[in-house]
Amino acid sequence: MTRQVIIEAVEQPGLTAEQVRRVAAEHPAVLAHLETADADRLILGEAAALGREPDGRAPFRASVFDPVSNRGVELRGTVGRPEHAEVVPSAYRPTPGPGELRAAAEILRADGRFPTGEDVIVYRPMPPLADLENPDGTTTRRPTLGVYTPGGPVRHRIVAVDVAARTVDWSPAGVSAAMHPDHPDDCESRLPTPVESLRDRGGPDAVRLRVLDGGTELWNLIVVRPRASAPQNPGDGSGVELREVRHRGRLVFRQAHVPILNVQYEEDGVTYRDWQNEETRFSAAGADPVGWGWRICDRAPKTILERPDNDAGNFQGVAFHDGGGGEVRIVSEIAAGWYRYVSEWRLADDGTVRPRFGFAGVRNPRTCMRHRHHVYWRFDFDVEGSDNDVIEQFDGTAEAPVATQIVRETTRRRRPPARFWQVTDKSSGRGYRIVPGPHDNTTDPYGIADLWFLRRRASELYDGNPHDDNRAMLGRFVNGESVSGTNVVVWYAGHFRHDQNAPHPHQGHIVGPDLIPVR
Structure with missing residues (x-):
């Protein structure tokens, strides 16, 4: 077979x-x-x-x-x-959904100040909301929209729309669309997709994926598409989410995903908490055996990282590709304002899991300013069952690493002497080694830490998305509980600095660790 x-x-x-x-x-x-x-x-x-x-x-x-x-x-x-x-x-405020954005765009286009021309694009900018505080202490919800006018004196305008009152604020306070002085042209090259053009055409929220080789089942897992990924309601998704992951019949993860994704700008301190439930288009050729949004590809899919020309494509959802070499890729492209992210998992025949996250953007007034992306994976390991886990940190040299068991909830940074970490079952010794990727970098004060080792709690999935600086508030989950012989969760952060004056090689736009099976 x-x-x-x-x-x-x-x-x-x-x-x-x-x-x-x-x-x-x-x-x-x-x-x-x-x-x-x-x-x-x-x-x-x-x-x-x-x-x-x-x-x-x-x-x-x-x-x-x-x-x-x-x-x-x-x-x-x-x-x-x-x-x-x-x-x-x-205090949770959901980001505007497709229906609310289309209603806001209709109001905007009917406004007498809307620019003329067929090349004007109404797109989704950052931040997603510009709520107005009223004198009586109440606030008015106002989704934002970007107006891109290529031939106009002002190419980008970010406006706020009061959908209930059907009014447009063309200069909302605290929302800037100013160009970087060193980059008078648009940041990024790809045109943004109009908000009206991306339509959800249904299809299942989740599928069971099975990978077989010669009749042997290598992988069996549930894949959840970004639009339904946890945390939701409250929460804003986590890209492609994996659940109940089994390799050769053995449970590996109960859940694996990216619940937190942040951006911080160095020059003016602006921060964003990005949502990860908005699927956008990329190129994928193949068959759709379970309906819209799920595609098994006959050749490698191409996301915005492989398509330098535009922000378009023929597919929206999750694509699977087995390109040979003993590895299956699970790929989706998601949007948050003008940012475009690639959410990907690579499952190797030998049990190695390579979570990957890629960074790109479409034409906008801001990303040519230096900024850092912080992506936070959450790995709910369940090797040999949910309990009896052991966490170890390995320091020293590659030839002679020294193991130290971590027995209480804590955080860590990726810096010497630490080399890698390991989660194993106390009885069997089976588990996974967490090996940092070459482009994952280490945290700055805004990113907080690189790893968190926690005892699993069902309520510790959503950190609260604070409104002051949007940083990951995972520290509220660290309270000194034992993680020795218990059910543990590992949060792993990757950090990517985007500076158009000092561009990275292409691979530098992708971060993520290797999770390597032990025994």
Whole structure:
């Protein structure tokens, strides 16, 4: 038998968006806090089951947000009895979705100040929101839109749209579209995609991937596409997410994904927390056996990193490619404003896992300023079961590394004498070695750390997305718990400095460690 890559659609446990809406509409505390009687206008989504056993006792959390009052609550309950959920006020503000952006774009184009010309592009900029604080202490929700006018005296304008009032603020406070003085031309070369052009055409949220070679099953796992990746509701996705990952029948990960992605600019200190649930187009040729958004490729897909000409493509979703050499690639391209990211996993026949994250952008007024991207993977290792894990740090030389067991929750930086880390099962010795990638760099004060070793808690998936400087608040999960002989989670950060005055080689735009099987 030849090698086979097989995908099958699967259902994810939890509550559908319609179930969450029904609970919110019938829960008096929700509508009272949000000061609304109209449940149809609420912004919400599906609520995944957070427990290890996807039955009615599994907990869930769901964000319910009213865009008119600009207020939100969080429902906390169990999947089997959602009507008894606790209602907690929430500061979480979801990024605008496709429907809200299209409505804002329609209002913008109808404004008398909108520039003329067929080459004008309305795109999604950063930041995603420019909310207005009112004298009475309330705030008005205002999605932002970028207006690109190639032939105009001002090529980029970032505006704020009050969708409820149908008004446009052409100079929102605190939002700058100024060009870098050393780069009077547009930053980046690729034209942005208009907000109206990217449409979600359905398809399953998740599939089961099986890789077989000669009848032997090498890999069996669930792949979740970016639009449905955790954390969501609250949270803004994590790119391509892997769940229940098994190699040759043995469980490797319960979950692996990128819940946090940050940007910080060096010159003016501006920071962003990027969302990772907006799928954008790239090039992929092949078959779609389970419907739209899932493609098994007959040749290597090409993301924005391989396409220097534009921000287009024929596919939107997750692509799989087995190009020979004993490795299967899982690839998607995602967007956050003018940033474009490549979310990728490489699964080798010998059990090695290579998570990769790539960085690019489309035409905009800002990315030619020096900035750093910080990407944070979360690895929920479950080798030989969920408990009995041991974490070790190996220092010294490659010829004679010295192991030290880490017994309490802590953080680490990638700097000498540390060389690599290891998570193994205490009884069998099987596990995975975490070997830093050559371009992963080490943290700065904004990035906080390079690794976090934590005891697994279902509630420690979303760090709260603070509104002051957007940095990763993973320190709130470090409280001295034991990680010896327990169920552990490892967060791993990669850091990429983007400076157009000192460009990196192409590979420098991709970061990520190698996870190498032990025994």
